[in-house]
Structure formats: C-alpha cells, structure tokens
Amino acid sequence: MINRYFKILTSVTLLFMAVMSHAQTGRKVENFNTGWTFHLGDAGGAEQANFKDEQWRKLNLPHDWSIEGTFSKDNPATPEGGALPGGIGWYRKTFTVPQTLQGKQVYIDFDGVYQKSTVWINGHQLGFRPNGYISFRYDLTPYLKFGGQQNLIAVKVDNSVQPNSRWYSGSGIYRNVWLVSTGKIAINHWGTYVVTPQVSAAKATIKFAVSLKNSTGAKQSIEIKTRILDAAGATVAAFGTIDYQLNDTAGTHVQEVVLNNPRLWSTTNPYLYKAVTQIMHNKQVVDTYTTPLGIRYFSFDKDKGFFLNGKNMKMLGVCNHHDLGSLGAAVNMRALERQLEILKSMGVNAIRTSHNAPAPELLDLCDRMGFLVMDEAFDVWRKEKAKYDYHLYFDEWHTRDLADQLLRDRNHPSIIMWSVGNEIREQADSTGIAIAHDLARTVRQYDVTRPIVTANDRPSSGNFIVKSGEFELVGYNYHHREYEKFHETFPGKIFIGTETTSALETRGVYDMPSDSIRRWPNNKDSQNGVGTMNEDFTVSAYDNVSARWGSTHEETWKLIKKHDYLNSMFIWTGFDYLGEPTPYSWPARSSYFGVIDLAGFPKDIFYMYQAEWTSKPVLHIFPHWNWKPGKTVDVWSYYNNADEVELYLNGKSLGIRKKTGDDLHVMWRVQYQAGMLKAVSRKNGKVVLTRTINTAGAPARIELVADRKQIKADGQDLSFVTVRILDAAGNVVPDATNQVNFNLQGKGFIAGVDNGDPLSHDPFKANYRKAFHGLALAIIQSAGKQAGTITLTATADGLPAAKLILQAK
Numbered sequence: 001m002i003n004r005y006f007k008i009l010t011s012v013t014l015l016f017m018a019v020m021s022h023a024q025t026g027r028k029v030e031n032f033n034t035g036w037t038f039h040l041g042d043a044g045g046a047e048q049a050n051f052k053d054e055q056w057r058k059l060n061l062p063h064d065w066s067i068e069g070t071f072s073k074d075n076p077a078t079p080e081g082g083a084l085p086g087g088i089g090w091y092r093k094t095f096t097v098p099q100t101l102q103g104k105q106v107y108i109d110f111d112g113v114y115q116k117s118t119v120w121i122n123g124h125q126l127g128f129r130p131n132g133y134i135s136f137r138y139d140l141t142p143y144l145k146f147g148g149q150q151n152l153i154a155v156k157v158d159n160s161v162q163p164n165s166r167w168y169s170g171s172g173i174y175r176n177v178w179l180v181s182t183g184k185i186a187i188n189h190w191g192t193y194v195v196t197p198q199v200s201a202a203k204a205t206i207k208f209a210v211s212l213k214n215s216t217g218a219k220q221s222i223e224i225k226t227r228i229l230d231a232a233g234a235t236v237a238a239f240g241t242i243d244y245q246l247n248d249t250a251g252t253h254v255q256e257v258v259l260n261n262p263r264l265w266s267t268t269n270p271y272l273y274k275a276v277t278q279i280m281h282n283k284q285v286v287d288t289y290t291t292p293l294g295i296r297y298f299s300f301d302k303d304k305g306f307f308l309n310g311k312n313m314k315m316l317g318v319c320n321h322h323d324l325g326s327l328g329a330a331v332n333m334r335a336l337e338r339q340l341e342i343l344k345s346m347g348v349n350a351i352r353t354s355h356n357a358p359a360p361e362l363l364d365l366c367d368r369m370g371f372l373v374m375d376e377a378f379d380v381w382r383k384e385k386a387k388y389d390y391h392l393y394f395d396e397w398h399t400r401d402l403a404d405q406l407l408r409d410r411n412h413p414s415i416i417m418w419s420v421g422n423e424i425r426e427q428a429d430s431t432g433i434a435i436a437h438d439l440a441r442t443v444r445q446y447d448v449t450r451p452i453v454t455a456n457d458r459p460s461s462g463n464f465i466v467k468s469g470e471f472e473l474v475g476y477n478y479h480h481r482e483y484e485k486f487h488e489t490f491p492g493k494i495f496i497g498t499e500t501t502s503a504l505e506t507r508g509v510y511d512m513p514s515d516s517i518r519r520w521p522n523n524k525d526s527q528n529g530v531g532t533m534n535e536d537f538t539v540s541a542y543d544n545v546s547a548r549w550g551s552t553h554e555e556t557w558k559l560i561k562k563h564d565y566l567n568s569m570f571i572w573t574g575f576d577y578l579g580e581p582t583p584y585s586w587p588a589r590s591s592y593f594g595v596i597d598l599a600g601f602p603k604d605i606f607y608m609y610q611a612e613w614t615s616k617p618v619l620h621i622f623p624h625w626n627w628k629p630g631k632t633v634d635v636w637s638y639y640n641n642a643d644e645v646e647l648y649l650n651g652k653s654l655g656i657r658k659k660t661g662d663d664l665h666v667m668w669r670v671q672y673q674a675g676m677l678k679a680v681s682r683k684n685g686k687v688v689l690t691r692t693i694n695t696a697g698a699p700a701r702i703e704l705v706a707d708r709k710q711i712k713a714d715g716q717d718l719s720f721v722t723v724r725i726l727d728a729a730g731n732v733v734p735d736a737t738n739q740v741n742f743n744l745q746g747k748g749f750i751a752g753v754d755n756g757d758p759l760s761h762d763p764f765k766a767n768y769r770k771a772f773h774g775l776a777l778a779i780i781q782s783a784g785k786q787a788g789t790i791t792l793t794a795t796a797d798g799l800p801a802a803k804l805i806l807q808a809k
C-alpha cells in the first residue's frame with residue numbers, strides 16, 4: 001500500500017518536473033506598481049492617449065495622497081475622518097506588452113482604490129467601482145496593442161465628497177496593482193476553493209473545486225491535476241488527473257483527496273500546505289495556480305466556548321482599522337507584518353478587519369503568523385452613518401462586493417468568521433430581516449464552512465438582524481454589563497465579543513489619583529483633579545477612562561476570563577488609527593483607543609495583556625519617575641509568573657503587593673522623591689524579574705534603534721527606527737519634546753515620521769519630528785532595487801548628532 005502511494009507520488013512529481021519548463025507559457029502575474037504619473041485634481045480628457053501629462057508627478061504605487069496633505073478641521077473628512085484632504089486624483093501609466101502576449105488573456109487587478117474609481121485602457125472605459133475597499137479585475141485583452149506600441153491605463157479616483165467612511169480612508173490607488181496574463185484556457189479569477197470537511201489527527205479530507213474559463217470559443221479537452229505540497233515543498237497528496245471536457249465558455253470541477261497524518265494549522269503553529277493546480281491542454285501545461293491551504297477545524301459550543309482543532313481556547317482579539325499610521329492607507333507588507341509582530345508579542349491571536357474588506361496581504365500574514373480572522377464586509381447597509389457613505393451604493397453593489405470579498409478570501413485558513421455588518425442601523429428596523437437573509441444567502445453561496453456574524457450595538461432580543469434567524473453567533477459590541485445575561489437574552493445562541501472595551505489613553509500621560517473609573521462623556525469635568533479629559537487634550541494612561549458605551553481593559557478582560565461561554569473579545573482597538581479622536585475633536589485628529597499608539601509604541605496597558613495572554617515572564621511598572629517633590633504618585637505594576645512584587649524607592653522598601661481575587665494589577669501610593677524606583681517580582685521567594693525606573697535628567701543625546709538593520713533592496717521593505725531622547729545616564733526623558741531632524745543618505749528614503757501624539761499637526765511625510773514623551777519614529781524605505789548602505793543622521797538643538805547605518809540587500 002505504502003509502495004503504491006509512493007509510486008503515485010513519484011510519478012506525479014516527475015510529471016510535474018517535466019512540465020515545469022512549459023510553466024512560462026501559462027500564467028504570469030506581474031507587479032504593476034511602478035512608473036505611474038499622478039495629478040491631484042480633476043483632469044478632463046486624461047483618459048486619452050494624447051493627453052499631456054509631462055508635468056504630472058511620477059510615483060510608484062501603492063499611493064495615498066491624503067496622508068501627504070495638511071491637517072485642517074475644514075477638510076471634508078472632518079477630524080472624525082482624520083482631518084486630511086480628499087479630492088479627485090488621476091493616475092496614468094504608459095506601458096508596452098510583448099508580442100508574445102498576443103493571443104493571451106491580459107487582465108489588470110486592483111487590490112483596492114479609494115474610492116469611486118473609473119478605469120480606462122487606451123481611451124476605452126473599463127468600469128466604475130464605488131467601494132474603495134474591494135478588489136477588482138478588468139479584462140484588457142480586447143483593447144491592448146502589442147509589441148512596441150504604447151498602451152495607456154488611466155484611473156480617476158474620486159474621494160471629494162466626504163464624510164464617506166468611518167474612519168480615515170486614505171485616497172488613491174492605495175493597494176497593489178497586478179498585470180495578469182493567462183492562456184485562453186485558464187483558471188478563473190479567484191477560481192479555486194479548498195475546504196477540509198473532515199479533519200482529525202489521523203487524516204484530513206481535502207475537497208478542491210476549480211473554476212475554469214475558456215476563451216478559445218470552442219469546446220476543449222483538458223486535464224486537471226492538483227497536488228498538495230507541504231511547507232517544505234514536497235508533494236504529500238495528489239488528486240487523480242482528470243480528463244475534462246470544457247465547454248466553450250467555462251467549467252467547474254470538484255475533487256476530493258485524503259491526506260494522512262495532516263499537520264494542523266493553529267495560532268501557535270500555523271502550518272501551511274498549498275495546493276498547486278495545473279491545467280494541461282494538448283499535453284502542455286497551460287495554467288499553474290497555487291492555492292493556500294491550512295488544515296484546521298473549529299467549533300463553537302454555547303456553554304464551553306470556542307475550540308480550534310478540538311482544543312478549547314479564547315479568541316484574544318483586536319479590531320484594527322486599515323491605516324498604517326504615518327504611512328496612511330498605502331499598503332506595505334512589512335508595516336502590516338510589524339503590526340502583527342507587536343500584537344503577537346502582546347498575546348493577541350485574533351483580528352477583526354473593522355469595518356471593511358482588508359488588504360489581501362493582511363490575510364496572507366494572518367495565515368502565516370497564526371491569527372484567527374473575522375473578515376468584515378460592511379459598516380452600513382441601506383441606512384447611512386455618514387452622509388456620503390456606502391449606503392448610496394448598497395442596493396446596486398452589495399451582492400457583487402460581498403461575493404468578490406468571499407471569492408477572494410475564502411481560501412485563507414486564518415478566516416473563521418464572516419462579518420456582514422458593523423452596528424448596522426437596520427438592527428432597529430424591520431427591513432433588517434430581509435437584508436440579513438439576502439446577505440446570508442450570498443455568503444452561503446460561496447462558503448458554508450464558516451459562521452456569519454454581525455457586530456451588534458443593540459444586542460437585544462428585539463434586534464431585527466438577530467431576529468432574521470440567520471446567525472448562530474450573536475455579536476456584542478460593548479454592553480459588557482449584559483454579558484452575564486447572554487443565555488437569558490439569546491437562549492441557545494453563541495456569544496461573540498465582536499467589539500469590546502473602548503478605553504482611552506494617551507501614551508505617557510498620568511493623572512492622579514488613578515483608582516476610580518471615569519466614563520466619557522459623563523465625567524467630563526475634573527473631579528479630585530481627574531476627569532476623563534484634560535485641558536491639553538490628553539487622557540491619562542492608567543486604565544481608568546473609557547467611553548460611556550464601553551469599559552476599561554481590565555473590566556472587560558475580567559469578565560471574559562471568568563466565563564467559558566464568553567469565547568472572545570476584540571478590543572477596540574489594537575493600534576490607534578487616524579480619525580475618531582474621541583474624547584475630543586479638533587485639534588485631535590487620531591484615536592485614543594489603541595493599546596498601541598499610532599507610531600507603534602505600546603501604551604502601559606499592553607503589558608497587562610502580555611502578562612495575561614502570554615507565558616513569557618512580565619514585570620512592568622509605571623509611571624515615569626519625574627515629578628514635583630512631595631507629589632503623591634500611584635505606581636502600578638502588571639506582572640505574571642510570580643506571587644508578589646516588592647517596590648523600593650531609593651533602596652527603601654515600599655511594601656510587597658500581591659494580586660488577589662481577580663486583580664490584574666497592584667498599586668502603591670507613593671510620596672515622590674527623585675531617584676530610583678525598583679520593582680522585584682518573586683515566586684516562592686526567588687527573584688523572577690527586576691525593573692527599575694530612574695528620575696531622568698535633562699536631554700543629553702539621541703538614540704536610534706532600528707527594528708531591522710538590514711532590509712531588502714526591493715523598493716518596498718522598511719526599517720522602523722525608534723528615536724529616543726536620553727539623559728546623560730541613558731534614561732528616556734519622559735517629557736522630552738525635542739524636535740529631531742533627519743538626514744538620510746544612500747539607497748533609501750524616509751517613508752514617514754510619527755511620535756504617536758494624536759494632536760500633532762506636523763506632516764507625516766517629513767524629515768523632522770518632535771519627540772512625544774521622549775519618543776519618535778522614522779520609517780525608512782529602501783529606494784529602488786539597488787543594494788547599498790543607508791545612513792540616517794538625527795540632530796536636535798543642543799544635542800550631539802546620532803547616526804545609524806542600515807543595509808539594503
């Protein structure tokens with residue numbers, strides 16, 4: 001038996017190797033990001049080949065023009081949308097296609113254009129797409145000129161009428177663009193579907209559907225071969241070769257294979273296989289197509305919670321909005337990966353793509369890095385939230401957009417839920433029932449392997465969306481005081497904490513006393529010197545301020561931790577994002593909700609999660625130790641893997657504290673005295689960790705710390721450089737605001753600067769940044785494909801220059 005299996009594998013491998021040389025004749029996917037011209041403003045006639053664009057700016061995609069703009073409360077996006085400009089923009093690209101492509105199908109794929117894009121090829125209008133978050137394809141074949149002749153793609157993007165999205169949207173061709181060519185017989189766009197209907201440790205049934213397109217105009221005999229490759233590239237299973245009669249337009253074929261001893265995909269070991277499909281015609285490979293495959297199974301139990309591969313676990317999630325801080329909406333693989341790395345180190349294992357279709361790269365990374373994903377489609381249905389939002393297009397476009405999102409995303413093992421709406425207003429309107437049926441039908445047409453959810457801010461039995469009966473899972477946005485009544489409110493249903501928390505913090509700001517909880521906007525005015533809001537538009541970073549509808553981090557986690565049926569939480573939000581500057585508005589322009597600030601610097605609460613959600617030893621103490629003599633300061637500590645923490649000030653013990661009951665932190669109330677604060681955590685009397693904070697002196701130098709000193713010379717890769725203002729002894733100066741000026745030499749450029757301050761109106765695309773609570777960030781991108789050295793020099797008045805050398809390889 002084993003021999004036979006081996007023989008089959010060997011012959012399939014040999015066959016594959018024999019046909020590899022023909023692979024070039026099949027599909028080709030080229031990145032189409034370079035060499036565009038751009039004009040901000042309308043440009044009538046720019047779709048015509050003879051239009052003169054010599055004066056236009058030359059740039060590479062992805063590109064977000066809003067992030068390059070100037071903050072103003074008068075921009076139509078409003079501070080809720082990030083206060084950056086919108087407008088109309090045009091992109092043009094002239095290109096040639098080799099003669100060898102004649103007789104092939106040629107497509108252009110846009111991963112996302114914000115928003116209302118119209119695309120032309122050689123003056124011919126290909127289409128219009130209003131939804132700025134959706135991916136789409138146009139067929140260029142009938143309009144292309146081959147050989148030396150020039151072709152022109154023109155794209156008009158209209159983000160002039162705002163507000164049209166919550167929150168910052170960005171503007172332009174902000175995701176990747178691809179030029180795809182295939183033969184006349186090929187696998188369709190998003191044309192495969194892989195599911196694993198039965199999975200156990202012993203074996204997995206893999207079901208694979210392939211959808212084919214025939215542009216030859218005649219019936220064709222073809223063969224379909226699909227192999228499953230393991231992570232090392234070895235073939236571990238193969239579907240039998242199928243002789244298939246393709247009719248003159250299209251066809252679909254489904255196959256099944258059993259894989260013995262599958263390695264399962266999980267959040268801790270995200271093992272990935274892939275399915276490689278070849279289409280043969282006249283003994284030639286005419287198409288090769290790779291589909292990601294992760295083998296896992298999951299289930300929900302109304303009482304016991306969520307199970308992945310039979311193991312009970314909680315979804316420890318964050319909601320993330322799509323912007324990448326100072327890079328804006330312009331997608332960048334490394335920037336996304338860095339966000340996920342930071343979240344992983346906090347213990348996060350789930351992401352909600354609030355509130356729109358994400359960049360495809362995010363899903364690839366979640367597959368690879370082991371995050372569960374709630375893939376969300378809509379923030380509105382028919383009823384508006386913002387005057388010009390998607391409700392204007394919902395009736396005409398929602399089925400198409402939802403189908404496209406499902407088709408694009410359904411092979412990602414990371415995705416375990418589809419969310420068809422966030423805080424949809426039809427929850428309170430009987431029309432919600434029919435729309436819920438309609439959306440659920442569309443989802444189930446493309447995928448029946450994952451549950452559908454809506455994120456409800458009205459989680460009551462009167463909710464019309466829930467009443468539709470379409471959803472087994474009931475999503476709760478906030479309403480944490482009602483969690484414990486869940487089974488009474490929704491008998492037999494399964495809870496999902498679709499959106500939780502909504503606490504507010506400014507990194508590095510501490511108001512005393514810290515031990516009473518404030519809700520914005522109720523406790524707007526100062527009480528005992530503390531309110532939710534300060535006159536300088538900051539919010540204290542002790543976890544004691546939340547939005548009225550939400551809860552603090554500790555309040556939420558204590559509840560979720562307590563009950564098995566509370567299977568998940570998705571914190572609003574992992575990272576700060578542009579827009580929604582609750583509790584303020586202008587001059588604030590970005591959010592205060594993140595566990596991590598806009599620049600990617602953790603706020604203190606990050607360490608509470610790290611202590612609770614990871615097994616690595618944690619001891620974190622805060623605040624900083626620069627106060628007025630005699631001030632009463634609350635010192636908090638988050639810790640794990642220890643029985644107690646002892647705090648010392650200048651060598652004198654301030655006492656031992658132990659978490660009791662459901663405590664998540666301990667606190668000392670201390671009369672401030674300059675010097676050294678030291679915390680020691682102990683387990684069974686043995687020291688686990690020690691942390692110190694010193695009173696910092698005046699700024700004395702700049703320190704530059706790169707997350708990676710070597711980056712790829714691919715024009716895309718990034719090094720995130722943290723800038724720290726230190727005193728003479730090497731302590732971060734907590735109130736340092738020095739303006740740091742950057743000079744960059746070599747094969748790179750500054751892609752963005754930031755400091756995490758929601759109030760800064762300095763540009764993100766600049767070669768300077770003020771420190772905020774002692775820190776700033778410079779993002780360095782490799783320029784073009786040339787390898788070489790990148791030298792970053794940072795200067796600030798009165799401080800010696802600091803230098804950092806990076807390599808682009």
Ligand code: GAL
Nearest residue numbers: 166422423457499502547572
């Ligand atoms: C929710 C909403 C989010 C965000 C959040 C702030 O109601 O879904 O988009 O506004 O509140 O707490």
